[in-house]
Amino acid sequence: MENYEIRVPGKVRFGAGCTETMGEEATKIGAKRALMVTDPGVFQTGITDPVKENLTKAGIKVDVFSEAEPEPTYSKLNATAKKLGKNKYDLVVAIGGGSSIDTAKGLSILFAHDGIGQDYGGTDKVPGPGVPLFACPTTAGTGSEVTNIAVFDDRERGFKEGIVSNYLLARIAFVDPTLTYGCPPKVTAASGMDALIHAVEGYTGNKATTFSDAMALEAMRLITGSLRRAVKNGADKEARNQMSEGALFGGMAFMNSGVTAVHALAFPLGSQFHVPHGMANAVLLPYVMECNLSANLSRFATVARMLGVATEGLSDQEAAEKGLEAAKSLSADVGIPTHLRELGVPKEALEGLASATMNVTRLLANNPKPLTLDDVRKIWENAW
Ligand SMILES: [Fe+2]
Structure with a gap:
């Protein structure tokens, strides 16, 4: 160790x-x-x-x-x-x-x-x-x-x-x-997905430690169990409390192990198109996750379990793929758009976004899969 x-x-x-x-x-x-x-x-x-x-x-x-x-x-x-x-x-x-x-x-x-x-x-x-x-x-x-x-x-x-x-x-x-308690549903959804992404990236990044793992896994469990409820009914105190605790633990996770490519892509998206941070991350998550799965199948299989997937009897590959589906359905259930074009991002912007992403070297260095400009371009195209 x-x-x-x-x-x-x-x-x-x-x-x-x-x-x-x-x-x-x-x-x-x-x-x-x-x-x-x-x-x-x-x-x-x-x-x-x-x-x-x-x-x-x-x-x-x-x-x-x-x-x-x-x-x-x-x-x-x-x-x-x-x-x-x-x-x-x-x-x-x-x-x-x-x-x-x-x-x-x-x-x-x-x-x-x-x-x-x-x-x-x-x-x-x-x-x-x-x-x-x-x-x-x-x-x-x-x-x-x-x-x-x-x-x-x-x-x-x-x-x-x-x-x-x-x-x-x-x-x-x-x-x-x-x-x-008064946070509106749309903000609850986007910021809650951001918190989940801190946990997922903190757990699957290269700099994960035993401490960040403990924080990240509990964060994923808490957020998965409460985000839908907090968005649907803001007065659900138990859901709100769990979300606050999950976001706190997610924060402690990435404070100690860093975030990875979802946040690296979200930076230029926020800067160039003023998409709020949580929303930018939430829309990009499935596309980055899809690209990263093969780089650390066992960790993504554990993410799947934390996202509520019954993984018994599945290979890591199968579990990781089901985890990706679970992340997509959570995102859809809380009303996150599925594509960048829904946020008003024009297709011509993708090349500039891809090259700007490559400058976010601090976060890309922590990504489980080393990403080339071609990889990043493909993620942006898929997400569009
Ligand atoms: Fe974030």
Whole structure:
């Protein structure tokens, strides 16, 4: 067995109502002035109010930035950091989906260090800790609350890039399923599929470890058992709780073993056509999975079992193929489109998308099957 490290946030608090402990936790780290980061949609629902009140009651002054944008850009991040100013906040609290949490991660770094977001793009470019971050997801999806990466769209250079550094890990992740109860079905579906993909890619990627396996397998089991129910009936608390836990474990899995080609293809799709991250991944999953199956049949056979396939008596090949079918039917059942053309992607764009994918080398290197440009082209064509 190879040596490995386990990367996790400072602490994870999980469970309905766990955000009620935030004031107490903020006091423990000596916070006096916090910036809450959220997006307009989440802000309007009012779910940030009790969290703000909890912090205020603990004697912490809270400012709210409620303009986090979907698929955040470097330009907005830099402008926001400049406008809000350095040395003002000693705590950043993210409440939202992956976009709000990523924005908060970027701000936490820019509040503590000179320069602009682009200076820190890539791996281990951040020189030291940022302002402490508390991260509270309002979707069961991205796992951003437990990862060391924030993704920004570089519109000027035309690609998405990750700032990857352990200094981006939250001081505390508060995974409170009640924050997801109002999440609309379409977002529940796309973000839930994203969470499932973190688990599948974390389990089948080259960098999988015993720890990431444990997280990934349980994530697949939880998500398979609850995603359909959470989409069909958002008030199903048990399904919501399981989805939050599954997404948390999926996040911990890929935090430690990385994601693979589904995410590599989703990056240019998101950047060029502004397809939301979860949706981009969900549409691409079956096509990438189909290409990857033969590279690790035994692992994909286990994925099939976690997706609810009765695999007794089947060869790994047969089980893996049935797993692919199970992933497709889950996706269809929660309303994910089956082809890229349904998302408005023109056929002429495929060649550009294929060459842009080849630049996502960090993720492609973790793919169980080494992919050539021809392989990638074929996946895009099949998916279209
Ligand atoms: Fe993702």
